[in-house]
Amino acid sequence: MELGLLLEMAVSADTDRVLVGRHEDGLTAADLYRRARRGSRLISQAGATHVVFIAANGPAFPVALFAAAIAGVPMVPLNYRLPPEQLARLVEQNAPAMVIADELVSAAVRLPAATVTPHAWLASVADGNDDPGAGMGTVDADDVALLLYTSGTTAEPKAAVLRHRNLSAYVLSTVEFASAGNAEATLVSVPPYHIAGVANAVTNVYAGRRIVYLEAFTPQDWLRTVRDESITHALVVPTMLARIVEHLEGADRADTPSLRSLAYGGAPMPRRVIERALELFPDTGFVNAYGLTETSSTIALLSPEDHRAVAASQDETVRSRLSSVGRAIPGxxxxxxxxxxxxxxxxxxxxxxxxxxxxxxxxxxxxDTTDSWFCTRDQARLDADGFLFIDGRVDDTIIRGGENIAPAEIEEVLLQHPQVADVVVVGLPDEEWGQKIAAVIVARPGCQLAMDDVQAWARDKLRSSKTPQVLLQVDELPRTDTGKLLRRQIVAELVN
Amino acid sequence: MADAELKAGTRLRSQVSEVEVVVVRPSSAPLVLACGGEPMVSLEGAPASVPAGSTDGEPTLLGKRYVDEETGLELLCTKGGAGSLDVDGRALTVKGAKPLPSSD
Known part of the structure; x- marks a missing residue:
């Protein structure tokens, strides 16, 4: 089914419920629907075949997303932090497009003359004729709803195609319609060019849960918004949770009584961070969500009950499930x-x-499917109870002397060292072994790293074939905005 | 309606009330889908003369999923209203909600 129909249903369920923004002045279901319809009219009148969104997340995004869906053209969110030449190229690939871009982007990138800011876009759909227009074709579930460029940590970014039927299947199998109470609100701090940033706009509208956007993440602003807006649900990437935990250092509790559910995903979560977060947020249910752009977001999750049961267990096999991404979702x-x-x-x-x-x-x-099966290119294991463990990208696997070694296993061990704050493990060319293992480490603030000691720590906990031969200290590791390590860049720098 | 038209994504409306549904999962066998005892028609189809259907019984509820265990047919109600759903005279049942924690 089509995404526009999901919004129509939300309007029928509770016309006046605020779905986007603050209680006082946010957009109700009816407001969102009327704006999306006016937006769809503007899109068709402009003859646009795509809607390109190059801005931070905010109320303009769900309006544009549903407007594109009703108009039957793909939404194309782009990373506003990409180099200007690359952004210009991607916009060109999606021409003719209705482009919505932040001022800073428009100032740096050559964009079509009709480009509007998110603010101007919202103003242009605030009133007027909300009949999408008779000339418009009907939208089919098989039409493309979203083109999302993958983050390209191991290869050039490519545009993943998501059709209305893919995204609506995800919504139907994970969300019960109109199940959110009037007091529920979700805080979104992931960018719109991340699949979770798109999926939440649809799932929360369908659930009837108000969406509050945090345009630029800092731990202080995140915590303040959770308290001020009585946020009940939130989604963060691991680097954000690590910063929240770091910010709360010395505190007993996070003091966020309204927060019922905190989901995380998008990159591996260091066990130390999640264990500390469980202490700081004792009344919050944690959800580890695993998914890919190509799978319309979440395909497996570790539920709040799993988190608490696993953390309370004395059995190491059970405890290790805290590092898993849980079990497959229905469907x-x-x-x-x-x-x-x-x-x-x-x-x-x-x-x-x-x-x-x-x-x-x-x-x-x-x-890229065979008999409907899609290869994620993630190296993984399933245990006897169906818990899924992700060891990393297949392309990142180190092959040393014929042995396949997942960097994640070594990184997990090194991260438990008291002086290690952050680490990446990569393979470097080696004449004797094919590849040798290198660890690039960021020390905890105020710590003097003794590399011999770190190496001995690894040898003690891993086989000697998995002990890093090269250890280097740096101030910071290169990551994407959503916390994914840029391994290719690290390897290139080490080789040079 | 005949099976040929009951493919995923097909939208149908009731002839006896406001009820509208969309096919989420097609049936494995041909069948006639009815609301309030009268066959449902294509959303775009011209309104028929008002038939003598029944709006008694359980109403069909917005946002609920209705299934026919026998053929695997699954519908989502996109507009609620009077009259209950059946296929070939078999009442459809509401698919139980599986509570899943919010992941985004």
């Missing part, structure tokens, strides 16, 4: 396959394949 099948395509036994690592209606597995001009 999703997971399979671990060996390199030759055979299904693996529980506990054995291989490539993660996934199937389900929300799984698009499609890029612009190219379908």
């Amino acid at each position: 999703i099948e997971l399979q671990i396959r060996s390199d030759d395509g055979e299904p693996c036994q529980p506990g054995t690592a291989g490539q993660l394949w996934v199937r389900g209606e929300q799984v698009a597995g499609e890029y612009r001009g190219q379908t």
